[in-house]
Amino acid sequence: MARAPATTRRRRTGSRSARRGLAAPASKAKRLKRIGIVDTSFSRYDMASAAIDELRKQGEGFAVERYTVPGIKDLAAGARILFDRGCDLVMALGMVGRQPVDKDCALAADFGLQAVQARVGKHILGVMVHEEEAKDEAELAGLFDRRTREHAVNAYDLLFRPAAIRARAGTGQREGFADAGPLQGTRP
Amino acid sequence: MARAPATTRRRRTGSRSARRGLAAPASKAKRLKRIGIVDTSFSRYDMASAAIDELRKQGEGFAVERYTVPGIKDLAAGARILFDRGCDLVMALGMVGRQPVDKDCALAADFGLQAVQARVGKHILGVMVHEEEAKDEAELAGLFDRRTREHAVNAYDLLFRPAAIRARAGTGQREGFADAGPLQGTRP
Amino acid sequence: MARAPATTRRRRTGSRSARRGLAAPASKAKRLKRIGIVDTSFSRYDMASAAIDELRKQGEGFAVERYTVPGIKDLAAGARILFDRGCDLVMALGMVGRQPVDKDCALAADFGLQAVQARVGKHILGVMVHEEEAKDEAELAGLFDRRTREHAVNAYDLLFRPAAIRARAGTGQREGFADAGPLQGTRP
Amino acid sequence: MARAPATTRRRRTGSRSARRGLAAPASKAKRLKRIGIVDTSFSRYDMASAAIDELRKQGEGFAVERYTVPGIKDLAAGARILFDRGCDLVMALGMVGRQPVDKDCALAADFGLQAVQARVGKHILGVMVHEEEAKDEAELAGLFDRRTREHAVNAYDLLFRPAAIRARAGTGQREGFADAGPLQGTRP
Amino acid sequence: MARAPATTRRRRTGSRSARRGLAAPASKAKRLKRIGIVDTSFSRYDMASAAIDELRKQGEGFAVERYTVPGIKDLAAGARILFDRGCDLVMALGMVGRQPVDKDCALAADFGLQAVQARVGKHILGVMVHEEEAKDEAELAGLFDRRTREHAVNAYDLLFRPAAIRARAGTGQREGFADAGPLQGTRP
Numbered sequence: 001m002a003r004a005p006a007t008t009r010r011r012r013t014g015s016r017s018a019r020r021g022l023a024a025p026a027s028k029a030k031r032l033k034r035i036g037i038v039d040t041s042f043s044r045y046d047m048a049s050a051a052i053d054e055l056r057k058q059g060e061g062f063a064v065e066r067y068t069v070p071g072i073k074d075l076a077a078g079a080r081i082l083f084d085r086g087c088d089l090v091m092a093l094g095m096v097g098r099q100p101v102d103k104d105c106a107l108a109a110d111f112g113l114q115a116v117q118a119r120v121g122k123h124i125l126g127v128m129v130h131e132e133e134a135k136d137e138a139e140l141a142g143l144f145d146r147r148t149r150e151h152a153v154n155a156y157d158l159l160f161r162p163a164a165i166r167a168r169a170g171t172g173q174r175e176g177f178a179d180a181g182p183l184q185g186t187r188p
Numbered sequence: 189m190a191r192a193p194a195t196t197r198r199r200r201t202g203s204r205s206a207r208r209g210l211a212a213p214a215s216k217a218k219r220l221k222r223i224g225i226v227d228t229s230f231s232r233y234d235m236a237s238a239a240i241d242e243l244r245k246q247g248e249g250f251a252v253e254r255y256t257v258p259g260i261k262d263l264a265a266g267a268r269i270l271f272d273r274g275c276d277l278v279m280a281l282g283m284v285g286r287q288p289v290d291k292d293c294a295l296a297a298d299f300g301l302q303a304v305q306a307r308v309g310k311h312i313l314g315v316m317v318h319e320e321e322a323k324d325e326a327e328l329a330g331l332f333d334r335r336t337r338e339h340a341v342n343a344y345d346l347l348f349r350p351a352a353i354r355a356r357a358g359t360g361q362r363e364g365f366a367d368a369g370p371l372q373g374t375r376p
Numbered sequence: 377m378a379r380a381p382a383t384t385r386r387r388r389t390g391s392r393s394a395r396r397g398l399a400a401p402a403s404k405a406k407r408l409k410r411i412g413i414v415d416t417s418f419s420r421y422d423m424a425s426a427a428i429d430e431l432r433k434q435g436e437g438f439a440v441e442r443y444t445v446p447g448i449k450d451l452a453a454g455a456r457i458l459f460d461r462g463c464d465l466v467m468a469l470g471m472v473g474r475q476p477v478d479k480d481c482a483l484a485a486d487f488g489l490q491a492v493q494a495r496v497g498k499h500i501l502g503v504m505v506h507e508e509e510a511k512d513e514a515e516l517a518g519l520f521d522r523r524t525r526e527h528a529v530n531a532y533d534l535l536f537r538p539a540a541i542r543a544r545a546g547t548g549q550r551e552g553f554a555d556a557g558p559l560q561g562t563r564p
Numbered sequence: 565m566a567r568a569p570a571t572t573r574r575r576r577t578g579s580r581s582a583r584r585g586l587a588a589p590a591s592k593a594k595r596l597k598r599i600g601i602v603d604t605s606f607s608r609y610d611m612a613s614a615a616i617d618e619l620r621k622q623g624e625g626f627a628v629e630r631y632t633v634p635g636i637k638d639l640a641a642g643a644r645i646l647f648d649r650g651c652d653l654v655m656a657l658g659m660v661g662r663q664p665v666d667k668d669c670a671l672a673a674d675f676g677l678q679a680v681q682a683r684v685g686k687h688i689l690g691v692m693v694h695e696e697e698a699k700d701e702a703e704l705a706g707l708f709d710r711r712t713r714e715h716a717v718n719a720y721d722l723l724f725r726p727a728a729i730r731a732r733a734g735t736g737q738r739e740g741f742a743d744a745g746p747l748q749g750t751r752p
Numbered sequence: 753m754a755r756a757p758a759t760t761r762r763r764r765t766g767s768r769s770a771r772r773g774l775a776a777p778a779s780k781a782k783r784l785k786r787i788g789i790v791d792t793s794f795s796r797y798d799m800a801s802a803a804i805d806e807l808r809k810q811g812e813g814f815a816v817e818r819y820t821v822p823g824i825k826d827l828a829a830g831a832r833i834l835f836d837r838g839c840d841l842v843m844a845l846g847m848v849g850r851q852p853v854d855k856d857c858a859l860a861a862d863f864g865l866q867a868v869q870a871r872v873g874k875h876i877l878g879v880m881v882h883e884e885e886a887k888d889e890a891e892l893a894g895l896f897d898r899r900t901r902e903h904a905v906n907a908y909d910l911l912f913r914p915a916a917i918r919a920r921a922g923t924g925q926r927e928g929f930a931d932a933g934p935l936q937g938t939r940p
Contacts, residue, residue: 039921039922040921040922041906041917041920041921041922041923041925042924042925042926043921043922043924044922044923044924044932044933044934044935044938045922045934045935045938046921046922046934046938046939047922048921048922049922066918067914067918068914068917068918068920068921069875069910069917070877070903070906070917070925070927073862073865073866073878074875074877076866076869076870077869077870077873077874077875077876078875080869080870080873081873081874081875084873101855101882103289103292104855104858104859104862105862106292107292107295107296107859108859108862108863108865108866109866110261110292110293110296110299111296111299111862111863111866112866112867112869112870113261113296114261114264114296114297114299114300114303115300115303115866115867115870116870117264117265117268117300118264118265118268118300118303118304118307119307119870119871121265121268121269121272122265122269123257123262123265123266123269124265125258125262126261130289137935137936137937138935138936138937140935141935141936141937141938144935151258154229154258158257162255162256165229165256165257165258166254166255166256168229168256169227169228169229169231169234169236169256170227170228170229170231170232170233170234170235170236170237171229171232172230172231172232173229173230173258174230175258180232181232182232182233182234183232183233183325183326183328183329183332184325184326184329185325185326185329186232186233186234186329187234291477291480294480295480295483295484298449298480298481298484298487299484299487301449301484302449302452302484302485302487302488302491303488303491305452305453305456305488306452306453306456306488306491306492306495307495309453309456309457309460310453310457311445311450311453311454311457312453313446313450314449318477339446342417342446346445350443350444353417353444353445353446354442354443354444356417356444357415357416357417357419357422357424357444358415358416358417358419358420358421358422358423358424358425359417359420360418360419360420361417361418361446362418363446368420369420370420370421370422371420371421371513371514371516371517371520372513372514372517373513373514373517374420374421374422374517375422479665479668482668483668483671483672486637486668486669486672486675487672487675489637489672490637490640490672490673490675490676490679491676491679493640493641493644493676494640494641494644494676494679494680494683495683497641497644497645497648498641498645499633499638499641499642499645500641501634501638502637506665527634530605530634534633538631538632541605541632541633541634542630542631542632544605544632545603545604545605545607545610545612545632546603546604546605546607546608546609546610546611546612546613547605547608548606548607548608549605549606549634550606551634556608557608558608558609558610559608559609559701559702559704559705559708560701560702560705561701561702561705562608562609562610562705563610667853667856670856671856671859671860674825674856674857674860674863675860675863677825677860678825678828678860678861678863678864678867679864679867681828681829681832681864682828682829682832682864682867682868682871683871685829685832685833685836686829686833687821687826687829687830687833688829689822689826690825694853715822718793718822722821726819726820729793729820729821729822730818730819730820732793732820733791733792733793733795733798733800733820734791734792734793734795734796734797734798734799734800734801735793735796736794736795736796737793737794737822738794739822744796745796746796746797746798747796747797747889747890747892747893747896748889748890748893749889749890749893750796750797750798750893751798
């Protein structure tokens, strides 16, 4: 879910105050939500720290449960374990290599993530960065950071600000790159 | 499920009165049905609005539950959540990008949708538009609109007018394009 | 499960009396079996009518429950719904288009059919015709008809004549085309 | 799981007395085990007879439950039905054709077999022969026979002689062809 | 999950004393954990022995349950059986051949492993070596050994030293080869 769009738009992540208007006040929450973060030792970027940092910028009302597994094919079991520990939503963070075998691994990993979601009935937001998506390590690091943060906003919105993500429906969001935007002529 | 057919036929969507003959009167319904709509922020067209608008043109007897998720791989969990909220059928609306990785995403998404349906025993009508199906943005927008609306008719028929969709069995319907029609010589 | 075989053999479908020897008498059946038929509006041939007609030629002891869905990816949910209505076996009838995307659709559809069967523990006989299997519409219509009818015989045999299908084990049956037959020298 | 290895080794199948040393005496078995055999009418070789014949050569303590289905995509439901009838292990015997569509069928079939095993927690030993694995019909028949028999030994060992199959761990067994053997220098 | 990285780093496996600092003392464990090892007779290397040897080097507090199956498509059922016997985690050890059909087998095997994990909620660490990953048998044997051992460390860490694997999060670990390491400039 990431490719170069035609036009650059405003980034979704950012300061917490800028988003306060849409946020449900934490004081109204019945209980603290639990957000699970499962990441891998295979990844070449510390995605979990980026996700947790961004989540905390978005607001309050949640605790983070973090868990590290070896590779992307272990994410589904990790997510299931986090749900069993009481998480309401899990972010599954991983990196996909360049080789054909890695693409089959990614399909197997996705299969597992879908199977767990179908069973548990809660979201696992998969954040996958493919090693060949950027031209050098610095750009790749930037992509890891941005995509992870933008999905952290999605995670927060799914739990606390459904109106905010609904407002983005059909608008061509692209996590990690500039947004594609809505098709020309479809928005007034 | 959409490609250019040999001949153009009458479109299925349209005014509500034209279809009244086949509709089950809402007054006979035991309870209001619930139709879930899950769409994405990735899509470049507001498919949910088109679906809801068309559903309302078809008749009464239902309430809509709407939910937005980031991308197509999140549709299955979204649909499962809508079933857990009492929906009788879910329309899952999404856009598939041009790259090979997007096709794998679509397969993973479909896998999840099948897994949820197998578990819940209710329909998720997947409406997917591939970015490369049209030659420009205006045509693509038209395709998004038409395919979504024609599947909204399918959704309504599955719940309220099974005889109407049965009457279309084996007739080569193509949502979003002109219908292919039945094979030559197979219908009197 | 259909390609041109080396030699042409006697067709399996046909008059009911010719098969009576192997049929379990309907009078011995504990209760009427229910055979579900789920077909699609996407298909360009009325497969359900062919299936029902052939089933009735095979014998008695069953009732048919028919259900139409939009496309092949909706067959699994349709089959699950038919099992929930009490069916003992379901025939899932569909057509697969020419494009690469259609092949992915078929894989997703098959996945769903397998998932439902694994869960329910009853057969869904998938009857799929690929649009490119025949050179023109007339031949394609013939293929639709024959393959559907031969699988209707399979369905009837699985429920009522297990000895009949066992007698065909390892004999290279090809639904819709002439049979491939057993390997040379392996049958006396 | 079968291709031409570098070196030819002793075949695993054979006379019952030769294996008696490793077999658990049938008299110690708490109850008769049930081995299910599901095969297809699509296959061009009578795999079930070969499997049953070889199982009986291996020893006692089991009964065979046999069941025939149309094609490989029906094997998973067939296996599930055999488990529901009390089988402890199922051999699923099928043939895969030459065409790309057959490879997708095989993947769908395997998917179903995995789904049933995940659910039931018992082994389904899939024995698949691809039509293009041999250069002519006689050789293909030989491959069908040998692979099926060698997997029958595996089935018997999983139920009655776990020490025997453990002794083959990591030794490059190839059912149907000569074994590949362990990597050079890894066994004393 | 293994390809040649740019730089060589220190290997993870090694003497037990070197890791003692991070290990949870066995005396605090409520009960002995059970680690399942399922391997295959298809593999050309004795992966199970390497895994067990390395696990024992890592520390105490666990018992090993070992089980051998024919090939990688049998690993999922084997793992499920080991979970049913009380295992807390399973290592699934297998070899993937060179042919296209082997890659489909690997996908089917992975599918099964994911399905079991989704159902059971415990980890199956899949350790797969592809026959073409090394240039000769000696190098391949070395790869089998190293990858298996490094995943044995992962297994031990998941059960006993979660802080140790968390410390490797995002650091580009590559089991069987030198690690890729974190992206340049992302770690101080």
